[in-house]
Amino acid sequence: MKLYIGGAGHGQEIVAENETGFKPILCSPEEAFDQKAIDRFHEITKEVLKSGGSAQEFARELVKKNPDAVICSNEIGGGIHPLDKDERIWREETGRALCILAENAEQVTRVFCGIPKRIK
Amino acid sequence: MIVFISGGSGCGKSAFAESVAQKLGGELVYVATMPIYGEEDLKKVERHHKLRAGKGFRTLERPKLLSELPDNGETVLIECMSTHTANFMYDPDIAAEINPKEKEAVTDVSFYTDKLKEELLPILKRSGNTVFVSAEVGFDGTAYDPETEKYRMVLSNINRFLMEQSDAGYEVVCGIPLTIKGEETC
Numbered sequence: 001m002k003l004y005i006g007g008a009g010h011g012q013e014i015v016a017e018n019e020t021g022f023k024p025i026l027c028s029p030e031e032a033f034d035q036k037a038i039d040r041f042h043e044i045t046k047e048v049l050k051s052g053g054s055a056q057e058f059a060r061e062l063v064k065k066n067p068d069a070v071i072c073s074n075e076i077g078g079g080i081h082p083l084d085k086d087e088r089i090w091r092e093e094t095g096r097a098l099c100i101l102a103e104n105a106e107q108v109t110r111v112f113c114g115i116p117k118r119i120k
Numbered sequence: 121m122i123v124f125i126s127g128g129s130g131c132g133k134s135a136f137a138e139s140v141a142q143k144l145g146g147e148l149v150y151v152a153t154m155p156i157y158g159e160e161d162l163k164k165v166e167r168h169h170k171l172r173a174g175k176g177f178r179t180l181e182r183p184k185l186l187s188e189l190p191d192n193g194e195t196v197l198i199e200c201m202s203t204h205t206a207n208f209m210y211d212p213d214i215a216a217e218i219n220p221k222e223k224e225a226v227t228d229v230s231f232y233t234d235k236l237k238e239e240l241l242p243i244l245k246r247s248g249n250t251v252f253v254s255a256e257v258g259f260d261g262t263a264y265d266p267e268t269e270k271y272r273m274v275l276s277n278i279n280r281f282l283m284e285q286s287d288a289g290y291e292v293v294c295g296i297p298l299t300i301k302g303e304e305t306c
Binding site: 077078 | 129257258
């Protein structure tokens with residue numbers, strides 16, 4: 001598994017495609033299990049939570065079922081604690097889900113203003 | 121040694137801070153700053169209790185001021201400066217204490233920044249190690265109301281101050297500590 005993360009619009013999906021040759025695809029939680037490259041993981045966790053699932057469980061399942069996936073995600077935890085409870089849960093659970101992916105990935109890249117930095 | 125650790129929500133900064141404190145060694149004290157208002161907070165506390173279980177921390181609750189912290193060579197882990205800053209700015213008892221006469225006039229960022237720094241100075245001079253955990257709040261594009269913006273600026277000022285004062289500083293990203301300052305010893 002390869003994980004590419006960064007703030008909104010920092011270019012993680014572009015770097016991922018350049019480095020791996022696979023174009024990250026927007027997909028549903030179910031489709032994510034057999035995609036080569038997944039875009040906007042943070043939106044997938046939102047969908048998982050909306051349907052009553054656990055983002056952390058989903059991340060564990062993804063590691064098991066799609067261990068070679070290239071995954072792109074925004075980092076969404078760097079602002080003010082949201083007033084809305086669902087937003088708060090989404091923000092924190094996405095962070096924890098990303099920790100699970102990062103722990104299991106052989107490579108983690110953080111993209112800042114288009115510049116990749118390998119952090120694992 | 122002073123260690124400063126920050127990062128976004130759910131990034132794994134607590135677990136990393138605990139491992140840093142354990143590596144620094146000595147008697148371990150965990151200073152919890154979060155006041156508990158409801159079920160969501162209780163769940164959070166429970167999760168942190170589980171995370172710390174068996175790691176040898178004694179817990180001190182400091183939901184108001186960071187007063188009377190032990191100073192006999194213990195390694196103290198303070199979590200989290202984001203809640204502490206909110207306590208400091210919005211707890212009515214503290215407001216009465218830090219600015220008894222001009223409560224209405226307290227609006228500017230530098231007032232709270234300076235008062236908070238003043239409060240932190242004795243902690244920075246402790247005889248043992250101090251590990252500060254804070255939260256990153258500057259990385260979104262949302263325009264908040266003036267009060268929230270004030271809080272955000274005070275916390276960012278305090279984060280910069282603590283990073284400056286620390287011997288080692290880290291940002292935790294997806295559970296991975298990135299060294300911002302100091303040796304990669306932790």
